[in-house]
Amino acid sequence: DIQMTQSPSSLSASVGDRVIITCRASQSISSYLNWYQQKPGKAPKLLIYAASSLQSGVPSRFSGSGSGTDFTLTISSLQREDFATYHCQQSYTTPRTFGQGTKVEIK
């Protein structure tokens, strides 16, 4: 199975900050990488697919980049509604696997 490792596991940031979350795959997955946002008690919501494609309706302050084994999710200016847990997921092969999540908290 492909292991997905996110860093950091959690971070504290202020409104307006630039936030970068990284995701590393245990083997090359080309651009088969998705990002989801999950708020407490809610289901995950798709933000980015195919490493860098913004899902319709998602604010443009979210962006994704990377290929191969190293990927990043960037929030250019953190808003209050962005405080949540973020998950990466590879779709290169089955079983589909997720990172352990990165919790973004208010500083």
Place this chain on the structure above:
Amino acid sequence: QVQLQESGPGLVKPSQTLSLTCTVSSGSIRSGNYYWSWIRQPAGKGLEWIGHIYTSGSTNYNSSLKSRVTISVDTSKNQFSLKLSSVTAADTAMYYCARTVVGQTRYTWFDPWGQGTLVTVSS
């Protein structure tokens, strides 16, 4: 906008079979190029893909659960279902159903997700 909703017992006894159904609304389960997936999340932990089914009936399961999992589809009811046998406390989790979108060059992603249903395994 298609919506998914999980249903089923919230409490299952150890060694019994967990059974959940996902109902798809505002869209046909047969339309488009989609798979239909189950994903679970133990409290405070990460997400685990359980498996998916295509409307033809072809399935793909996580090898870690393969011997205990069955996913089926009922296109006449616009539903797909999950059965997990011989459950233990380790199977206690929030269970989500999700549509797997198949994009260009076989890119896939999960969207949308159901709201989730909590299943507790306990006697």
